[in-house]
Amino acid sequence: DALDAELALVREKIRAGTLREYVEGQCRVRPWLTALLRLGDFEYTYLEERVPAFRQNQLLADTSEALSRIEVVRFAQRVQERYAPPDLDILLLLPCAAKKPYSISQSHQKFILTLGKYRKFVHEVIITSPLGIVPRELELTYPASHYDTAVTGHWDEDEKAWVSGCLEAYLSKHGYKAIVAHVEGAYREICERVAEKLGIDIVYTAGESLTSYESLLNLKNTVESICTSENFSQKKQNAEEEKKNFVKAVAGYQFGEGAGLLFSEEVGNPVVKGRFPKYQLFAGKKQLATLIPQYGMLALSPEGAELVLKSEKYVVKIDDFVPRGSILAPGVLEADPEIRPNDEVIVLGKKALCVGRAMMSGREMEESGRGVAVDVRHVKKL
Structure with a gap:
C-alpha cells in the first residue's frame, strides 16, 4: 500500500512537472539518496534528451544540486554555443534580480534609466546563479524568467566556480573594447x-549600494566617458x-543555425512588430514567427517554418497523409534527434507541411508505438 501511494504521488509530480523538486526534497533524509541523485545527474545525455524545452511551472533552485540540473546546464551550453551578441563594443555586466524578467525589476529599471541615451551603445549581460550568465535578449527564455532561488547574499564556492566558468567561456569567445561591471559582493569577486584569468580590464562602478545615487551616477559617467x-x-x-536582435537571439537559442534562415537575404529585411514582450517577426506582410512571453520562445507560422525547414533541423517526417489534429508516434517516419519535448517542430510529409509542438523527443517519436508525437497548430496542404 505504501509503495502504491508513493507511485501515485510520483505520477502526480510528473504531471505537475515538479518531480525534480520532489526528489531533491526527499533525498535529503538519506545520504545514499543524495549520492544517487548526483550520480544520476552525471548521465546528462540520457536525461537531457527527455527533459522538456520548457515547463509551465517555476524552477526552484534551492539546493547545490540545482547547478547540475538539465535545464540549467542546457541553458548555459546553448548560450555558449548558439548565442551571438549584437555588434557592440561595450559590455555591461549586471547582477540578477528577484523579479523576472529582470528588465521590469526595480533595480534594473533604475539601471536602464541611468544609462539613458547611452544604452544603445551597451550590451547588457546579467550574472546569476544557477544559470551563469543571461544576455538581456534571453531574459524571457526558459528558464531565465522562470527560476527562483534562496537569496542570502552569500555564494558557496561551487556557485562561484560555475558562474565564473560561464562568464569566462563567454568572454573568451566574444570580445569587447570596454567592459563595465555594476556589481558588488560575490558578483564582483566572480568578475x-x-x-x-583572461588578462582583461573591467571597470567597476558600484559603491556600497548598487542603486544609490553615487553608484548610479558613477555608472552613468563611466559609460558616458567611454x-x-x-x-x-x-x-x-x-x-x-x-x-x-532580441528575436534573433531567441531564434538562435531555439533553432541553432537554422535560425539564421529567418533573417537571411532571401527574406529581405524582416521587421519585428509589437511591444515587449509580444514581438512578432514579419517579412513584408507575411508573419514568420511570434514570441510567446510565457516561456520566451518562438512559435513559427507556416511561412517561417518553410524557411527554417531548409536547415533540416527540428523536422519530423511523416507518411503520405494530411494531419488532422495531433500526430501519433506510429505516423512518424523520421525525426531529428535534437528534438526535445515542447520544442517547436516542423512536420513534413508528401501532402502537408505542419507546425506544432513536440510532445516527446525525436528518438521517442521514432521508437514509440503509441502516444502523441506532435501537437499540430498549423497545417498547410502541399
Whole structure:
C-alpha cells in the first residue's frame, strides 16, 4: 500500500512537472539518496534528451544540486554555443534580480534609466546563479524568467566556480573594447577572477549600494566617458535593431543555425512588430514567427517554418497523409534527434507541411508505438 501511494504521488509530480523538486526534497533524509541523485545527474545525455524545452511551472533552485540540473546546464551550453551578441563594443555586466524578467525589476529599471541615451551603445549581460550568465535578449527564455532561488547574499564556492566558468567561456569567445561591471559582493569577486584569468580590464562602478545615487551616477559617467572618447567606434543599435536582435537571439537559442534562415537575404529585411514582450517577426506582410512571453520562445507560422525547414533541423517526417489534429508516434517516419519535448517542430510529409509542438523527443517519436508525437497548430496542404 505504501509503495502504491508513493507511485501515485510520483505520477502526480510528473504531471505537475515538479518531480525534480520532489526528489531533491526527499533525498535529503538519506545520504545514499543524495549520492544517487548526483550520480544520476552525471548521465546528462540520457536525461537531457527527455527533459522538456520548457515547463509551465517555476524552477526552484534551492539546493547545490540545482547547478547540475538539465535545464540549467542546457541553458548555459546553448548560450555558449548558439548565442551571438549584437555588434557592440561595450559590455555591461549586471547582477540578477528577484523579479523576472529582470528588465521590469526595480533595480534594473533604475539601471536602464541611468544609462539613458547611452544604452544603445551597451550590451547588457546579467550574472546569476544557477544559470551563469543571461544576455538581456534571453531574459524571457526558459528558464531565465522562470527560476527562483534562496537569496542570502552569500555564494558557496561551487556557485562561484560555475558562474565564473560561464562568464569566462563567454568572454573568451566574444570580445569587447570596454567592459563595465555594476556589481558588488560575490558578483564582483566572480568578475575579478575572470578578469585576472583572461588578462582583461573591467571597470567597476558600484559603491556600497548598487542603486544609490553615487553608484548610479558613477555608472552613468563611466559609460558616458567611454562613449564620448575619441577612439570609440560609435557602434549602436536603435530601437528597431534592438527588437530584431532580441528575436534573433531567441531564434538562435531555439533553432541553432537554422535560425539564421529567418533573417537571411532571401527574406529581405524582416521587421519585428509589437511591444515587449509580444514581438512578432514579419517579412513584408507575411508573419514568420511570434514570441510567446510565457516561456520566451518562438512559435513559427507556416511561412517561417518553410524557411527554417531548409536547415533540416527540428523536422519530423511523416507518411503520405494530411494531419488532422495531433500526430501519433506510429505516423512518424523520421525525426531529428535534437528534438526535445515542447520544442517547436516542423512536420513534413508528401501532402502537408505542419507546425506544432513536440510532445516527446525525436528518438521517442521514432521508437514509440503509441502516444502523441506532435501537437499540430498549423497545417498547410502541399
